[in-house]
Amino acid sequence: MMEAKKPRVGFMGFGEAGYHFAKGLTRAGLTGLAAYSRSGARAAAGDPVCARAMDAGVELVKSPRELCRRADIIIAVTPGKNALAALRSARRYLRPDHVYVDASAAAVGAMEKAAALIGGKAAFADAAILGPVPLEGVRVLMLASGPGAAPFRDALAPYGANVQVIEGAPGAASAMKLIRSVFMKGLTGLLLESMEAAERCGIRGALEADISRWVDERPFSQVINRFVGSTAVHAERRMHEMADVLALLRALKSSSRMTRATRAWFREISRMGLRERFGGAVPETIAPVIEALVGKTVTR
Numbered sequence: 689m690m691e692a693k694k695p696r697v698g699f700m701g702f703g704e705a706g707y708h709f710a711k712g713l714t715r716a717g718l719t720g721l722a723a724y725s726r727s728g729a730r731a732a733a734g735d736p737v738c739a740r741a742m743d744a745g746v747e748l749v750k751s752p753r754e755l756c757r758r759a760d761i762i763i764a765v766t767p768g769k770n771a772l773a774a775l776r777s778a779r780r781y782l783r784p785d786h787v788y789v790d791a792s793a794a795a796v797g798a799m800e801k802a803a804a805l806i807g808g809k810a811a812f813a814d815a816a817i818l819g820p821v822p823l824e825g826v827r828v829l830m831l832a833s834g835p836g837a838a839p840f841r842d843a844l845a846p847y848g849a850n851v852q853v854i855e856g857a858p859g860a861a862s863a864m865k866l867i868r869s870v871f872m873k874g875l876t877g878l879l880l881e882s883m884e885a886a887e888r889c890g891i892r893g894a895l896e897a898d899i900s901r902w903v904d905e906r907p908f909s910q911v912i913n914r915f916v917g918s919t920a921v922h923a924e925r926r927m928h929e930m931a932d933v934l935a936l937l938r939a940l941k942s943s944s945r946m947t948r949a950t951r952a953w954f955r956e957i958s959r960m961g962l963r964e965r966f967g968g969a970v971p972e973t974i975a976p977v978i979e980a981l982v983g984k985t986v987t988r
């Protein structure tokens with residue numbers, strides 16, 4: 689059987705993410721990696737960046753032009769604020785058989801702009817890295833969207849890369865990463881607020897154990913359905929409960945910003961008349977609740 693042709697991979701930017709990702713690809717058997725960064729281009733033998741390049745099996749090249757000549761798949765891992773400048777420096781050297789993957793953490797608008805800048809010159813993918821590359825290396829989960837997403841996934845999967853293609857144009861992967869933070873970071877806020885109050889009450893250990901057990905006992909897909917669906921019909925009752933919670937937090941002189949926001953959510957939902965619309969029954973899926981939210985006028 690003929691061996692599949694090895695992809696030629698180049699990194700635009702060779703900092704922490706580029707180094708660890710490249711090292712993983714090399715360890716998995718990929719050869720011929722190249723990287724360009726401004727400091728790498730100026731580096732002399734003995735500079736730390738040269739040692740890192742050697743360790744990762746990467747050749748540092750002197751210009752974006754050389755990078756584009758040496759690689760078919762270009763993975764940009766620059767600070768988000770430099771993403772468009774990096775692309776502009778490489779743009780004129782891109783060919784239709786290039787895949788340009790922007791994996792820097794940039795705003796959704798920047799990814800849309802990058803796609804427009806590239807136009808039909810190459811296949812573009814917006815990629816969002818969802819974990820720490822020094823810890824997870826090439827296996828770090830990456831979401832990718834846009835025309836270059838599937839070619840990127842297919843070329844690097846044999847070398848251990850974990851690229852999940854999500855539907856949508858460039859910008860969708862970055863949007864997913866940011867919206868995911870609404871939940872992930874919001875959950876952190878809830879934990880901080882509930883643990884602070886529990887500590888003030890002398891029950892932090894018990895609360896931590898109770899919440900952990902509760903979370904471990906059920907698949908989270910059930911939690912999503914139950915919480916969102918039942919809130920649509922029980923929002924008013926829950927709003928009153930949150931008023932009692934708020935009174936307790938105030939008495940404890942404990943932080944309450946997340947609780948105040950939760951109460952405001954329940955108030956807003958109770959005023960939307962969803963209980964009446966669903967005949968008092970919890971809907972089977974969250975779709976009609978979310979559609980109602982999307983259809984309402986935003987009040988904040």
Ligand SMILES: NC(=O)c1ccc[n+]([C@@H]2O[C@H](COP(=O)([O-])OP(=O)(O)OC[C@H]3O[C@@H](n4cnc5c(N)ncnc54)[C@H](OP(=O)(O)O)[C@@H]3O)[C@@H](O)[C@H]2O)c1
Binds near residue numbers: 724770777794
């Ligand atoms: N590290 C992680 O675990 C991780 C996780 C998730 C997401 N990310 C994202 O991945 C991106 C890179 O992160 P990092 O940790 O590797 O950052 P870093 O260590 O600061 O490295 C950034 C690299 O980009 C280069 N660079 C900056 N401007 C450039 C330009 N215009 N053209 C070419 N190269 C340029 C820098 O070199 P010069 O200044 O010498 O050009 C440097 O090599 C960031 O957007 C970050 O948010 C990183």
